Amino acid sequence: MTVRRLFDRSATWLRGLPAAAAAGLVALVVIAAATAIIIQSESSYQQQKVEEVRVQGEILAASIGAALDFGDATAAQEAAEAMRVNRQVRGVVVYDRDGNKVAGYRRDGQQPRSTLAESRLVPSPGVVAEVPVISGGKRVGTVRIAIDRQPIDTRIGRYALVALLVIMAVLVVAVLGVAQAMLRRANLELASRAETLAETNAELTHQIAERTKAEDQLRQAQKMQALGQLTGGIAHDFNNLLTVIQGSADMLQRPNLAEDRRKRFADAIVQAAARAAALTGQLLAFARRQPLQPEVIDVNAMIEGMIELLDRALGERVKIETDLAEGVCTVEADRAQLVSAILNIAVNGRDAMPDGGTLRIASFVHKGEDGPMIAVRVHDEGTGMDTETIERAMEPFFTTKAAGKGTGLGLSQVYGFATQSGGDLHIDSSPGQGTSVTILLPCSGLEEVAAPAEPDVRARHTGSVLLVEDNEEVGEFAEALLHELGHRVTRARSGSEALEIAAIARFDLVLTDVVMPAMSGIELADALDRLYPGTPIVLTTGYSDEIARSGAGGRPVLLKPYRLEALAAVLDDALVGKAPPNA
The missing domain is CATH 3.30.565.10 (Histidine kinase-like ATPase, C-terminal domain)
Known part of the structure; x- marks a missing residue:
């Protein structure tokens, strides 16, 4: 646990150093480790050589014990000469118990030292070992053997390989250090750019919000401009029409007005009203609120x-x-x-x-x-x-x-x-x-149906009519037209009042306005259909968003302003059971 903690602290400390310093420190550690490895390797090699020489000396000592014991120099020399097969052996000398040379040789051709004491005084370039010769439990002599150290080129090659590995390790550490430094700089630059991008994005978001606000204000100004243009155009055209209507009405009120002039002024009022109706129809068509008659x-x-x-x-x-x-x-x-x-x-x-x-x-x-x-x-x-x-x-x-x-x-x-x-x-x-x-x-994909021929003479039908109209002036006018056509009229001023009247009386036909407070004409028609199924119901309106959206449910629609002929036609069609969807 302590080693792990020490390693973690060391890693944290290294991460805190600059990349170059950390890389240099790691390189020094690698070089020191490589040097220690070389020293350890050399020490181990020397120990191995000493042990090798000692073993060879022991083998030789065991083979010449009897020869030394009997003073047989020839047998001792033969045993020593047998070591020549090992080319690493530089020389072998056999000494008796008094330290005098009995047998031996040197690979360089020189004569071995005559006494053991002299041999010890002269240093040998090789690895030397002295092994006692024991015979009968007594020391009868000494074998001194010397072998070559490892050849210098082999040792240089080995050390060069180690040095090459160390250099490669140092290079790897250096490259990693440089890469780490570059990565750290890149991360810092990326963080800086990310911060700049965030600031730019915030500024862009602010600009977009400001632009959206400005566009909304511009659209509102354009709407107000269009509304002003629309209302101005409507006011201009309707004022012209009202001038004709008002002036003609004033002239009709003058006493002693000639009949031809009275008719001309009445026609002017009719024509101006027709142009006003056409103008409102165009406005409703633009607003997509005009009831259509699709076919x-x-x-x-x-x-x-x-x-x-x-x-x-x-x-x-x-x-x-x-x-x-x-x-x-x-x-x-x-x-x-x-x-x-x-x-x-x-x-x-x-x-x-x-x-x-x-x-x-x-x-x-x-x-x-x-x-x-x-x-x-x-x-x-x-x-x-x-x-x-x-x-x-x-x-x-x-x-x-x-x-x-x-x-x-x-x-x-x-x-x-x-x-x-x-x-x-x-x-x-x-x-x-x-x-x-x-x-x-x-595209529709349906086949066109030829329209049936209209009869030359329209038959007039009369009956009891429930009139539902919340506007008092329009209600009085419609009631007068219905009486003029010969119908019996009962007036209701709201949908709820019409239902109360319908609960106690039956009618041949219902003529109802569409746009009314509390209950619309369509809601009233649905309620009357449940109360008296099959009773004809005619809707009348100057504008109805509900009809424009979802239709009239198959019921005929009489558009305001309507004239006497249009009212008579739609009521006749409804009473004979062939009312068209719109009129």
Whole structure:
């Protein structure tokens, strides 16, 4: 445990040193360890050699004991000469018990020392060992044997190998130290860059937040500008219409007014009211809040049927060409709105070609994200539009025409109709290159059903009518119209009051407003369907977000403002059981 703790502390201390110092210290440790290994190796080698010499001396001493004991110098010399086979042996000398030479040789050819004492006085370059010769338990002589040390080239090679290993270890440590230093510098640089990146990211986030805030403020300003333009345009057009209505009404109140002038002023009021109704219809179409009358339409057949209408509307200086693709599918849309949309675009194209030109109407299949769509493209050869004008072309009351030449609601109405029908509107144009306006509508796949022929004479039907209207003026007016048509009228001013009346009386037909407090006309119709199934219910509204979103549930809708003829027609259809979805 103590060694482990010491190692951990040493490692921690080394990590705290600079990389170069740590590498140098490790290199010194490696060199010291290598030196210790060399010294230990040399010491072990010397001990091994001494032991080797001693063993060889013991072997020789054992073989010449009897020869020394009997003084047989020849046998002793032969035993000594036998050691020549070992080429590491430098010399062998056999001495008797008195230390005098009996036998021996030296590999260098010189004569061995004559006494043991003289031999001991002269140092030998080899490894020397003296072994006593024992015979009969007594020492009868001494064997002195010397062998070569390891050759110098072998020893140098061995030490060089060790030195090479040490150098390689030092180089590895140095490389690791340098790599560690570079890695540490890289980590510091990376940390610095990460900190800089974090600061930059924070600044970028702040700038994005500021930009988003500025964009929101700009969008709000643009909304307010568009709202101001919208309200200004509405106020301008309605003030013009109200001027006609108010002035005509004032003239009708004057006494002794000639009949022809009375009729002219009454007609002016009717025409101004019709223009006001058309204007609100265009606004509702732009806002995608106008109840539509969808039906299955063969677009190609409809365009071909419009050619005569377009010829009259565009004049002789505009040539109409068609390029209608074969096999295009049908669409489900409001026929009147689609005809009006194409006519609006065509009139804009005519106005963009004051000197005349060609107007091309094409149809083709467009592959949309949600499936195939019918594309109706109207292209003119007019002056074209720049990018800024294209971006504002679908804004209500935006127009490039001179004052009195257009309301600026044409393309906004087309856009509202296309999007409310599940499609889209695209404008492609550039100055001097003309303009292409494309209406996209989703394919239906259903077959077009021919409309039944209308009878020449409409039969008038009367009955008891429950009128539900929360607005007092409109209620009085509607009640007067119903009496004029010969109906028996019971008036209710809310949905709950209508249910109370319906609980005690039955009616031939119910005419109810849609937008009312507490209970809407659609909720009232659902409740009456449960109370009296099969009773005809006609909805009337000037605007209803609920109808625009989810429809009228198959019930006929009479749009405000309505005239006497429209009211009579929808009530007749309802009473005979053939009411259309909208009127």
